[in-house]
Amino acid sequence: MAQLIADRRDVDFVLYEQLEAEKLCGYARYREFNRKTFDLVVDEARSLAIKEILPTLAPGDREGLAFADGRVRVPECFHRPYKLYREGEWTAVTADPAVGGQGLPHLIAQAVGDYHLGANYAFTLFGWSGFGAGEMIEIFGTPEQREMFLKPMYSGRWGGTMVLTEPNAGSDVGALTTTGRRLEDGTYAISGAKIFITGGEHDLTENIIHPVLARIEEAPAGTKGISLFIVPKIWVNADGSLGGPNDVACTGIEEKMGIHASPTCSLAFGGKGQCRGLLLGEEHKGMKVMFHMMNSARLLVGAIGFTSASAAYLYALDYARQRRQGRDLEKSFDPEAPQVPIIRHPDVRRMLLWMKAHVEGMRSLIYYAARLLDHIRCESDPLQRDYWQGMMDLLTPVIKAYCSDKGFEVCSQAVQVYGGYGYTREYPVEQLLRDVRIAAIYEGTNGIQAMDLLGRKLGAKGGAVFMNLLQEIQRVIARARGLEPLAGLAESLAQAVERLGQTALYLGQTAMSPKLRTAFAHATPFQEVMGDVVMAWMLLWRASVAVPQLERLVGPAAGEERGSKIEGHKQAAFYEGQVQAARYFINSLLPVTMGKMTAILAADSAVVDIPEAAFGG
């Protein structure tokens, strides 16, 4: 059977060979885990994903959602896997066991997520939502709130949402008009209309807990005056039991391009004047709380882009090996020559290697970020913890934007590999392409991410965090320089890193000059080139792990002998794939990135200068 969703060999490579997951067991918090437990958890996550979740992907898309009388019905095929997902306690695997979690390292949970998200993320978001929203209550809630909400939310008995967007307050969340009015009993009367709420209403859970951003009367304008409220669909009594409906009405769901099985809801709070909420955190400081969930959600959306790409790549690869069309290039004029699998054609190989390099680079980056979360969680030295936190903050917009953009592009390439069949519903890649498109938009558009990177993250701590990142990349370059087959690639990456440093400095300075608008016109290109350099870092890192293994397995053989040794040895072929992916990315794609950086450094201002009338139309 071909590998589905995620290549298990590659998952293990990143976990154990690149990122040395077993070292995490040195932290007291993870002392009771070992390689065998990690392996069994990933095995079972994969098993559940392939046997139970993946089969819901196409039927969920075809059946879609039913909306009637304010109720949303999810596809029928979701109920069984959701029950299994809950019973298996996959909903909050990283949470502390004391509050109903499993205490699993984030790194291992990421491998679990590879399979669950990659199988059908429209489904898996239901399982994640209670935990995602619950984490805010765990960190910022009162002891009573934690007691009331955490366990049902972490166990998936109750769902959760993120309620920010309003018709006229999307990217500009500070413009929201939903209100919270203090009541005598300490609760707040919530009133307002929200849109684009994922999982805002559905029939998988007995209750849904909405964290709602709203403004208390007399609050200051803008984001600084926003508070966050816990607003249950069904009221929760102080003892945790359910009360009556809380005047939260679903007024409609969106008809969308993709994720047809994920309800995107319009919600009316307090239409009858009877909606109540509990303040989460302090008045007017809701954005700080909400940012905690938004950052998690941004990493999740990056992972959605990546896992969609991973699944699409494996489908395309399998198809390219099976599908026979055309003859070998050398025999293209010989009608007697046999048809060959399309993986033999250079242009198809180019597409596959492009996909492979991006998918594997993204896996390394996303797992690396998960390991950062483990360091942040476990590190006792505050300086070191600060160091990792800075790295996490800097990489968050890159992960969200780069992985969602490239995730879409990889899915598009997968359609291309399939040819005309790829555009039909008979094959799975067209759905992956439709479903992943939203990732570049929601949880802060990729344009917003680019502005966050340039406006906030690059200059953090006077640029020291960014310099730390470049230092981390230099470590891998130094290691690769010591390996003969990688020395040239190391030099190329060193040049790209130097150019990235110059570009960042220049763009950062420009952003603080009168040419501010020009700088921000180059924010997205900068985000892209930074993502490319990070990919090259990850791929060279992988190759530097692979080269010694390859030498061990293949020895000094060269030429045809080497080729046949690698062809007949699965492990050697895997490691050779690491070297070739790094070589392709750094030699064929990174020069384009260098060119893009030249363009950014030129800081052309056409984008700013063009009069609006000159856009035409």
Added chain:
Amino acid sequence: MKIIVCVKQVPDTTEVRLDPVTGTLLREGIPSIINPDDKAGLEAALRLKDRYEAHVTVLTMGPPQADLALREALAMGADAAILLTDRAFGGADTWATSSTLASALSALEYDLIITGRQAIDGDTAQVGPQIAEHLGIPNISYAEDLRIEGNTVVVRRQYEDRSHILRAEMPCLVTALSELNEPRYMTPRGIFEAFRDRTVKILTRADLAIDDGNIGLKGSPTRVMKSFTKAVRGKGTVVELDARDAAGWIIERLQEKFVL
């Protein structure tokens, strides 16, 4: 009620690929799993545990790595696990395997022993019935349904074209088909507990009262005359027709080949 489930750790043959050039199995890196029929047997035992508070012990014979299969069984909900491991047990055929397992079982208390019908890496279907013979207890094989009534086990035994309902007094042995049920998934919590809080009891040659002539390679009368790889043939033809048209289609093909 005390139930003992015998399981075998096998390579996951669904992950085995053929080398397209040589036609040989590419065994490298193939994960090990609990044999599917055995896993169904384990699930059947766990369902009896859920219903009747039965105590479930899982038993395997194999190399030290078979510990992992037992941990998986513990993670699914088994109460105890025993690993029979010794170099002296190596190279066993079905006779030596069943003799060794029966020897270990005879020192344990049980009302019901469940084994899988057969292992996907051997396909003999002999070990379960042989154990019953060694122990002198009734055996019902090919169970596709199983329930307890008083002191008896009632089993629906599968045949190609029919099934039999059979009843056996406990203690007895039942061999399970993978169609018996859908085994439960492990939970992360179950996995952690299986490694952290549970122990696997190890038994070696010295713990068994059995003759050397009945264990390992020496105790294995089976001789392999020849082994060969089946030629790889193309994929079959798949046609989707209703029953009547399908019958007509098959008759035409058979006539083409002068079978009819």
